[in-house]
Amino acid sequence: MNKENKKISILIYSLAGGGAERMVSYLLPYLLNKKIEVHLVLMNNTISYKIPKEITIHHLENSKGDENGILKLIKLPLLAYKYATLLKQFDIKYSFSLLTRPSYINILSRLFNKSKFRLVISERSHPSMQYGYDNMQSSINNWLIKVLYPKTDKIICNSQGNADDLQFNYGIPHSLLEVVHNPIDIEKIQAISKLENFFDEEFFNIVTIGRMDVGKNHQLLLKAIVKNSSARLYILGSGVLEEMLKNLAHELKVSDRVFFLGFDSNPFQYLKGADLFAFGSNHEGFPNVLLEAMCCSLPIVSTNCPSGPSEILELKTVNENKIMITDYGVLTPVGDLERFEEAISYCIQHPEFLVSCRVHMMNRIKDFRREPILASYLQHIYQ
Numbered sequence: 001m002n003k004e005n006k007k008i009s010i011l012i013y014s015l016a017g018g019g020a021e022r023m024v025s026y027l028l029p030y031l032l033n034k035k036i037e038v039h040l041v042l043m044n045n046t047i048s049y050k051i052p053k054e055i056t057i058h059h060l061e062n063s064k065g066d067e068n069g070i071l072k073l074i075k076l077p078l079l080a081y082k083y084a085t086l087l088k089q090f091d092i093k094y095s096f097s098l099l100t101r102p103s104y105i106n107i108l109s110r111l112f113n114k115s116k117f118r119l120v121i122s123e124r125s126h127p128s129m130q131y132g133y134d135n136m137q138s139s140i141n142n143w144l145i146k147v148l149y150p151k152t153d154k155i156i157c158n159s160q161g162n163a164d165d166l167q168f169n170y171g172i173p174h175s176l177l178e179v180v181h182n183p184i185d186i187e188k189i190q191a192i193s194k195l196e197n198f199f200d201e202e203f204f205n206i207v208t209i210g211r212m213d214v215g216k217n218h219q220l221l222l223k224a225i226v227k228n229s230s231a232r233l234y235i236l237g238s239g240v241l242e243e244m245l246k247n248l249a250h251e252l253k254v255s256d257r258v259f260f261l262g263f264d265s266n267p268f269q270y271l272k273g274a275d276l277f278a279f280g281s282n283h284e285g286f287p288n289v290l291l292e293a294m295c296c297s298l299p300i301v302s303t304n305c306p307s308g309p310s311e312i313l314e315l316k317t318v319n320e321n322k323i324m325i326t327d328y329g330v331l332t333p334v335g336d337l338e339r340f341e342e343a344i345s346y347c348i349q350h351p352e353f354l355v356s357c358r359v360h361m362m363n364r365i366k367d368f369r370r371e372p373i374l375a376s377y378l379q380h381i382y383q
Contacts, residue, residue, distance in 0.1 A: 007037045009087060011097040011106055013058075014044035015051070017263075019158075019182060019288045020098040020124050025049035026183055030374045039090060041083065061103070069137050072101065080108035087113055096381050098122040100141065107148045120154045120381050123162050126306045128169045129283035143199040146170050154380050158182050161307020178380050181311070181371035182286050186365060189295045194272030203232045203257075204348050207274040207298070209267050209289045210281070211318065212239030218333065220280035220303070222248055224340040225257060231344060232257045234274070236267050259377035275354070276347055282334055284308045294365045299342055299357035300329030301343045303336075312358065314364070327352075327360040 008031065015021045024040070027054050031038045041058045044065070045111065051057070059077050063072075083105050086370035087095060095117050097106035103121035111121065127145055131138040149155060149172050157163040160179050166172040199205040206225070210216040218235065225231040235245075235258065242260065249258040264270070271277065279302040286308040293300055294312070302309045304324060309315075313326040323343045324331040330343040339381070347354055 005091065005093045006035075006382070007090065008094040008096060009037070009039045009041055009083075009090075009092045011041045011083065011095065011102045012043075013099055013102055014042055014046040016044075016046040016048050017048050019286070020122070021049060022288065023122075023182060024098065025051070026185070026370055026374060027377060028052055028055055030371075033379070034378070036145065039086075039092060041086065043079070060086075069140075073140060076101075076104055077111075078173075079105045081112045084109035084112035087117060088115060093117045094120070094381055096120045096122070099124060100127075100145075103152075104144055104148055107151050107156050110151070118153050118381070119151075120156065121149070122156045122158070122164060123149075123285075123354070124158050125285040126162055126165050126283050128165050129306055146196050150176065152176060154178060154383075156180050156377065156380055159307045161310055161311065162285055165307070180373060180376045180380065181368055182288055182291065183370040184288070184291045184295055184365070184368045185370050186295055186368075189268050189292065192268045192272070194267065196273075197271040199273050199275075200232070200269070204228070205232050205234065205274045206276045206278045206344070207234045207236065207267075207270050207293075208278045208280070209236045209292070210279070211237055212241040212245060214241070215282050217280040217282050217303070219248060220337060222252055222254060222258060222279050222342055223337050224278075224344055225254055226252050227341055228344050228348060230348060231276070232259070234259045234261055234270060235340060236261050236264055236270065238263050268292065268296055269297050274298055276301060276344070277329075278344070279309070280304065280340065281305050286310070291365065291368055294328060294361045297358040297361050298349060299354045299361075301340070301347060302329065302331055303334045303340070304331040305334050305335045308356075328357050328364060345380045 011154055012024055032052055032054055039056045043060050043063055045062050060082050095106055097103045131141040155176050157179050163177045163179050181342055193216055221233055227235050249255045271293055277298045277300045281303055281380045283305050290312045304310055315324055315326055315331055320333045323339050332339040332343050
C-alpha cells in the first residue's frame with residue numbers, strides 16, 4: 001500500500017437502503033480506523049446510514065431516481081469530467097465505485113485526468129440478467145460494460161456468479177476479477193431480540209423481505225401458500241407492485257394469511273420469531289437477505305436464481321427438475337411454482353430438518369464476518 005498518499009474516493013449513487021450502500025456504511029469507518037483520508041462522492045443526496053463526521057462528502061449532482069435514461073447517458077461525460085476534477089483537486093490516488101452507472105463515471109474520468117490513480121469498481125449484479133431485456137437501455141448498458149469494464153485496474157464482484165457472467169458473457173479478462181462476498185454485522189444482529197407474541201404458533205409462519213418489483217417475484221410466494229393452508233406469509237418491504245400483490249392475495253383467497261408489513265429498519269425481530277424465510281427472486285447479485293436470515297438462524301427456501309443463493313447455501317449439485325436440499329434450507333428452480341410449493345411442504349412436514357438447518361447456520365454465517373471481508377476489500381483496492 002502506498003504510504004505516501006492513501007487518500008481514497010468512494011463513488012456511489014446515494015446512501016439509500018440497499019446492499020451496496022450498506023457495504024459503504026461498513027467500509028467508511030473501517031477506512032478511518034486505518035487512518036485513511038476518505039472522500040465520499042454521491043450523485044443523490046439521500047443518506048439513510050449513519051456516516052462518521054470525519055468523512056468529507058461531495059455531490060457530483062442531485063439527480064432523481066426516475067431520471068430519463070437518455071439524459072443519464074448524455075450526462076456521463078460531464079459527470080466524469082467533474083469527478084476527474086475532484087480527484088485532481090484533492091490529489092486522490094485511489095478511486096473506488098459501486099454500482100453500474102457510478103462505475104461508468106469512474107472509468108470515463110480517466111479521459112480527463114492525466115495523473116495516475118488506481119481505479120477499482122464493484123460489480124454487484126448479474127449484468128446479463130439485469131440488462132437482458134430487448135430494449136435500448138439494455139443494449140446500451142451491455143455495450144458500455146463490454147467497452148469500459150476492461151479499462152479498470154480491478155473489478156470486485158460480490159459473487160462468483162457475477163464474476164463468471166462478466167468473463168463469459170462480456171469478455172472481461174479473468175485477471176481483472178476478484179470475488180469478495182458481502183459482509184454482515186453478526187454481533188449487531190445477534191444482539192437483537194425477537195418480537196414476542198407476534199406470530200400465531202398454530203400456523204407455519206413464513207417471512208420474506210424485498211422490494212415489491214417484478215424481479216423479486218412475490219407472486220410466486222403468494223401462489224405457493226395456496227395449497228399449504230397452514231402457512232402464513234409476512235412481507236417486509238414496499239414497491240410499485242404492492243397494490244397488485246394485495247389484489248392477487250384477494251383473488252387467490254389467501255388475504256387472511258398474507259400480511260403486508262411495509263419497510264422496517266429492524267427486520268431481524270421478525271426473522272428471529274418465524275419458522276421459515278422464503279425468497280422467490282428471478283435474479284440477484286448477492287442477496288443480503290439470505291445472510292440476514294441465516295444470521296437469525298432461520299431456515300431458507302429460495303429460488304436458485306443467478307447469482308448468490310447457491311453460493312450462500314453451498315449447493316453441491318444443481319437439478320432443475322426437483323427441489324435441492326442443502327444444510328441450510330431448500331433451493332428450487334427459478335419461477336417453478338410446483339417445486340416452490342413442494343419445498344415449503346417439505347419444511348412443514350420435516351421439523352427435524354429445520355432444526356438441523358438452524359444448527360448448521362451458526363457455523364456457516366461466520367464465513368461472512370465483517371472484518372475479514374472489509375480487509376479483503378482494502379487489499380484489492382490498494383494492492
